[in-house]
Amino acid sequence: MDAVLPVSRGDLRRAKLCLRSLRNVYEGLGTVWVIHEDVDSEAFAELSNTFDFLRLVRSSDVIPGRGNAPILHRVAQIVHAGCVGWYRQQMIKLAMARMVETPFYLLLDADVVCTQKMRISDLFEDGKAMAVRHEMLHPTWYRISAALLSLPPLVDEFGVTPVVLHTSTCLDLLRHLGGGRDPDDPRWVARLGRTLGWTEYSLYYTFLSHRGRLDELHSGVSYKRWFGPSVWRSWHPGEGSWSPEAAFAERNHGWFSVVSSRCGPPLEILEEMLDPYLPQ
Numbered sequence: 001m002d003a004v005l006p007v008s009r010g011d012l013r014r015a016k017l018c019l020r021s022l023r024n025v026y027e028g029l030g031t032v033w034v035i036h037e038d039v040d041s042e043a044f045a046e047l048s049n050t051f052d053f054l055r056l057v058r059s060s061d062v063i064p065g066r067g068n069a070p071i072l073h074r075v076a077q078i079v080h081a082g083c084v085g086w087y088r089q090q091m092i093k094l095a096m097a098r099m100v101e102t103p104f105y106l107l108l109d110a111d112v113v114c115t116q117k118m119r120i121s122d123l124f125e126d127g128k129a130m131a132v133r134h135e136m137l138h139p140t141w142y143r144i145s146a147a148l149l150s151l152p153p154l155v156d157e158f159g160v161t162p163v164v165l166h167t168s169t170c171l172d173l174l175r176h177l178g179g180g181r182d183p184d185d186p187r188w189v190a191r192l193g194r195t196l197g198w199t200e201y202s203l204y205y206t207f208l209s210h211r212g213r214l215d216e217l218h219s220g221v222s223y224k225r226w227f228g229p230s231v232w233r234s235w236h237p238g239e240g241s242w243s244p245e246a247a248f249a250e251r252n253h254g255w256f257s258v259v260s261s262r263c264g265p266p267l268e269i270l271e272e273m274l275d276p277y278l279p280q
């Protein structure tokens with residue numbers, strides 16, 4: 001199964017930790033597509049020499065029409081200043097369905113760490129991709145997504161990155177957003193750019209559910225089945241705080257830990273903490 005990892009230049013060092021952790025996946029990992037901004041091509045080139053499983057892609061090659069009509073950038077600057085990069089990354093994660101070469105693909109962020117020895121097949125149950133499912137915590141995401149899709153909102157919420165998406169469903173979602181046009185047509189970009197407040201996952205799961213294929217393609221699992229010890233809120237050193245010892249302990253929790261780039265340990269400390277646990 002392919003994986004997709006959008007990375008900004010500021011997160012390059014953090015992304016290296018994520019990529020090193022993927023060496024814990026000893027069976028079934030396909031190409032890891034690392035998407036970067038065009039101006040950062042030189043800075044990212046070294047990754048190809050270190051990780052033989054990745055493929056570098058410029059963001060302008062992912063979002064259709066972006067080179068000629070950067071709709072998202074214009075609209076987001078005006079309507080939701082400061083979040084241009086966040087919305088662009090969400091579009092990239094959906095648009096990569098046009099490039100990946102496997103029926104499902106794994107979405108990652110730079111602050112995700114694979115903490116357990118695993119096979120890609122471990123992320124599936126009876127042929128269905130696992131999906132964290134829980135009570136609704138972000139109703140606005142799902143309400144806006146449902147309105148964009150002209151569908152009723154979901155009752156349950158689904159987990160965030162890392163997430164496994166079904167490739168052909170993502171392509172159908174882009175066609176739906178683009179008024180039935182091919183996903184290579186940038187009209188779906190314009191549609192999303194004019195209405196902010198959605199997320200890639202609330203769009204995907206709302207669309208999939210109302211197509212009647214959610215239970216066919218995904219198996220709902222608990223947070224603890226998917227995630228290991230993570231840092232979602234402010235991290236403070238000392239007893240009782242997040243530690244790699246707990247995250248990398250022999251599996252008694254999920255496959256992935258998220259150490260938030262916003263509120264986790266400073267990067268230099270995180271690198272020191274993780275280095276003994278990550279394959280070189």
